[in-house]
Amino acid sequence: MLDKSATPTRSIYFSEEHEQLRAQVRRFVENEVKPHGLQWEEQGYVPREVLQKMGSLGFLGIRYPAEYGGSEMDTLGTVVLAEELGRSTFGGFAITVLVHTDMASVHIFNAGSPALKDKFMPDVVAGKKIVAVCVTEPFAGSDVKGIRTTARREGNDYVINGSKTFITNGVHADLYCVAAKTDPKAQPSQSVSMLLVEKGNSGLKVARPLDKHGWRSSDTAELHFDNCRVPAENILGQEGRGFYAIMKNFQNERTTIGAMCIGECSAALELTLDWVKSREAFGAPLWSKQAIRQRLAELAGKVEAGRQLVYHAAWLDARGFDATKEVSMVKAYCGELVNEVMYDCVQFHGGLGFMRESAIERMSRDARVQAIGGGATEVMLEEVAKRM
Amino acid sequence: MKVLVAVKRVIDFNVKARVKPDGSGIDLANVKMSMNPFDEIAVEEAIRMKEAGKATEIVAVSVGPQQASETIRTALAMGADRGILVKNDGPVEPLAVAKILKGIVDAEKPNLVILGKQAIDDDSNQTGQMLAALLNWPQGTFASKVAMEADSVSVTREIDGGLQTVKLKLPAIVTTDLRLNEPRYASLPNIMKAKKKPIDEKTPADYGVDVAPRLKVVKTAEPAGRKAGVKVDSVAALVDKLKNEAGVI
Numbered sequence: 001m002l003d004k005s006a007t008p009t010r011s012i013y014f015s016e017e018h019e020q021l022r023a024q025v026r027r028f029v030e031n032e033v034k035p036h037g038l039q040w041e042e043q044g045y046v047p048r049e050v051l052q053k054m055g056s057l058g059f060l061g062i063r064y065p066a067e068y069g070g071s072e073m074d075t076l077g078t079v080v081l082a083e084e085l086g087r088s089t090f091g092g093f094a095i096t097v098l099v100h101t102d103m104a105s106v107h108i109f110n111a112g113s114p115a116l117k118d119k120f121m122p123d124v125v126a127g128k129k130i131v132a133v134c135v136t137e138p139f140a141g142s143d144v145k146g147i148r149t150t151a152r153r154e155g156n157d158y159v160i161n162g163s164k165t166f167i168t169n170g171v172h173a174d175l176y177c178v179a180a181k182t183d184p185k186a187q188p189s190q191s192v193s194m195l196l197v198e199k200g201n202s203g204l205k206v207a208r209p210l211d212k213h214g215w216r217s218s219d220t221a222e223l224h225f226d227n228c229r230v231p232a233e234n235i236l237g238q239e240g241r242g243f244y245a246i247m248k249n250f251q252n253e254r255t256t257i258g259a260m261c262i263g264e265c266s267a268a269l270e271l272t273l274d275w276v277k278s279r280e281a282f283g284a285p286l287w288s289k290q291a292i293r294q295r296l297a298e299l300a301g302k303v304e305a306g307r308q309l310v311y312h313a314a315w316l317d318a319r320g321f322d323a324t325k326e327v328s329m330v331k332a333y334c335g336e337l338v339n340e341v342m343y344d345c346v347q348f349h350g351g352l353g354f355m356r357e358s359a360i361e362r363m364s365r366d367a368r369v370q371a372i373g374g375g376a377t378e379v380m381l382e383e384v385a386k387r388m
Numbered sequence: 389m390k391v392l393v394a395v396k397r398v399i400d401f402n403v404k405a406r407v408k409p410d411g412s413g414i415d416l417a418n419v420k421m422s423m424n425p426f427d428e429i430a431v432e433e434a435i436r437m438k439e440a441g442k443a444t445e446i447v448a449v450s451v452g453p454q455q456a457s458e459t460i461r462t463a464l465a466m467g468a469d470r471g472i473l474v475k476n477d478g479p480v481e482p483l484a485v486a487k488i489l490k491g492i493v494d495a496e497k498p499n500l501v502i503l504g505k506q507a508i509d510d511d512s513n514q515t516g517q518m519l520a521a522l523l524n525w526p527q528g529t530f531a532s533k534v535a536m537e538a539d540s541v542s543v544t545r546e547i548d549g550g551l552q553t554v555k556l557k558l559p560a561i562v563t564t565d566l567r568l569n570e571p572r573y574a575s576l577p578n579i580m581k582a583k584k585k586p587i588d589e590k591t592p593a594d595y596g597v598d599v600a601p602r603l604k605v606v607k608t609a610e611p612a613g614r615k616a617g618v619k620v621d622s623v624a625a626l627v628d629k630l631k632n633e634a635g636v637i
């Protein structure tokens with residue numbers, strides 16, 4: 001039986017604290033993000049003060065322990081953050097934060113030694129040190145086992161050589177979690193390790209910032225590791241277990257991206273609804289045309305279905321169930337859905353939707369990568385198919 | 389020194405309010421509700437007093453349905469110490485709220501009560517004044533600056549002619565205007581801590597108050613859409629129109 005006397009939130013998944021978090025993040029986005037986002041798009045990165053302000057409000061440590069300044073919430077807390085940041089209409093801002101909180105720093109937290117965690121996690125949660133995760137390479141993306149970067153053991157150090165590309169936060173991060181082959185002769189799945197490299201290491205070079213189709217307020221880099229020496233204690237987890245760590249953390253990354261997509265869809269539909277209700281053509285608002293309002297109603301239904309799938313996958317994860325199949329569905333479905341939604345929202349904006357001055361134009365560019373990054377649709381569908 | 393703050397659960401300021409098809413009121417089904425923005429300012433002011441060592445305890449009070457406890461939780465997450473929810477499902481008019489607050493003041497004996505100057509749902513702008521009258525306490529309404537002293541409070545008020553400063557002997561009532569302060573965010577650690585702060589549940593009957601409405605809403609209607617304006621090409625043309633068409637100068 002549902003306890004109807006408890007304060008009702010409108011979802012079986014969220015507590016009152018989740019809703020309070022949602023309200024605070026939404027207010028932050030309205031006041032501290034939307035008025036400045038265009039400038040960040042111009043300059044190509046999010047100012048560090050903004051990330052630190054989010055840190056001081058506890059938004060960067062939702063799941064982490066109190067000893068590091070975190071709030072020990074569950075996967076659904078991450079979903080709230082990602083959905084609300086997705087609603088900002090600035091995908092580049094959202095991904096800057098979410099890579100830090102839910103795709104990169106998780107490698108330090110889940111596998112780092114107690115000493116490494118004590119050293120770095122408080123600053124990570126405070127937004128004083130920003131983290132990047134470096135898996136993708138010029139010759140290996142979806143096929144993670146195919147990476148070529150190596151980390152050779154030399155005395156008490158590892159020496160990293162190779163290059164990484166498409167690395168979010170790659171230009172401005174302070175900490176890089178790098179996948180490298182520590183034993184190139186081992187079976188591919190046993191050959192990868194994760195290593196922590198600090199900015200300032202003379203062997204780490206930001207080769208170039210990348211010029212992107214969307215996510216323009218996010219800094220993305222190609223990185224070169226040239227005899228990059230790190231102490232052996234910078235290994236994140238056991239040697240040879242990196243591939244499994246990456247696969248595990250992908251689950252969280254994909255849930256996060258799914259929630260971000262849903263936030264983007266919701267914001268796009270709201271913007272478009274406002275537009276078609278005020279824009280007149282042929283003597284009446286566009287909303288009076290069935291072709292338009294039925295299509296928007298249909299999309300609203302698809303988005304709601306996606307939202308509930310995201311919540312359900314997150315809930316399974318929070319309860320400790322394996323949710324690989326559901327999470328893969330989330331990534332495949334939401335990454336495509338956000339593009340379908342943006343296509344129609346641009347369409348219903350008419351010529352304005354093609355103009356840089358409209359938010360929907362930017363949002364449609366930001367959406368494209370959601371079907372590629374963090375597990376491309378085709379690869380996600382393979383993961384689902386394997387489990388059918 | 390104890391400060392009582394009144395917080396009301398209202399339709400969120402970002403929501404476009406819609407009139408119910410039968411004209412009986414505003415459609416609140418599935419609509420996002422939040423703390424009245426003027427009350428957020430009241431909570432913020434109380435917290436600043438506490439941070440400055442001029443207040444020792446902050447009690448947040450809300451009159452409303454069970455869900456109004458969420459509004460109290462927000463105040464607790466911002467920094468209030470405890471809450472009192474006076475549960476009532478139907479509409480409560482300003483006079484009834486003022487009577488309930490008087491009952492709470494009698495029980496709690498605060499030195500200061502801070503309220504929003506109005507709530508953004510019905511814009512009544514009455515509760516603070518009525519409470520002052522019922523208690524026979526001095527009032528400083530529409531505050532844009534509040535300075536606490538040992539046994540008095542100076543309130544700078546926004547009035548039509550500019551600013552007026554009044555000095556009130558404590559205990560007193562203050563109602564907030566928009567420019568008093570900028571309310572803080574509730575940080576996530578504080579949201580989690582607020583879970584453990586107590587909220588007392590009461591009913592209007594506990595204070596002997598009958599909340600039956602004295603007013604009847606006859607009809608609610610959307611405001612007429614604004615007509616498009618006109619552009620004039622010179623100041624002279626503008627003055628001419630204001631004089632001869634609008635008749636305002």
Ligand SMILES: Cc1cc2nc3c(=O)[nH]c(=O)nc-3n(C[C@H](O)[C@H](O)[C@H](O)COP(=O)(O)OP(=O)(O)OC[C@H]3O[C@@H](n4cnc5c(N)ncnc54)[C@H](O)[C@@H]3O)c2cc1C
Pocket residue numbers: 099132133134135136140141142143165166167168169212215220369372373374375376377378379382
């Ligand atoms: C803006 C941006 C930010 C990024 N940030 C990061 C980051 O921070 N860290 C990081 O490590 N990486 C990052 N990436 C990389 C991202 O994860 C990869 O782009 C993604 O995994 C796809 O890899 P790829 O680009 O090498 O494409 P490929 O793997 O070459 O895939 C090309 C196409 O082939 C399809 N394909 C691949 N394998 C199969 C298969 N088995 N069956 C059917 N089709 C298949 C794919 O679906 C895709 O359509 C980012 C990418 C972008 C664009």
Ligand SMILES: Cc1cc2nc3c(=O)[nH]c(=O)nc-3n(C[C@H](O)[C@H](O)[C@H](O)COP(=O)(O)OP(=O)(O)OC[C@H]3O[C@@H](n4cnc5c(N)ncnc54)[C@H](O)[C@@H]3O)c2cc1C
Pocket residue numbers: 279281282286289291292347348349350351352354
């Ligand atoms: C890059 C660019 C170059 C252009 N160049 C020129 C040019 O050189 N000269 C020129 O005159 N114009 C030009 N245009 C304007 C272009 O022709 C219009 O954008 C187009 O006709 C759509 O009109 P609109 O933008 O006002 O959209 P709207 O008419 O407002 O339409 C918005 C949406 O509503 C839909 N809609 C409208 N009516 C109905 C209906 N009855 N039933 C169902 N759906 C409906 C539309 O299909 C569209 O999806 C250009 C536009 C662009 C983007």
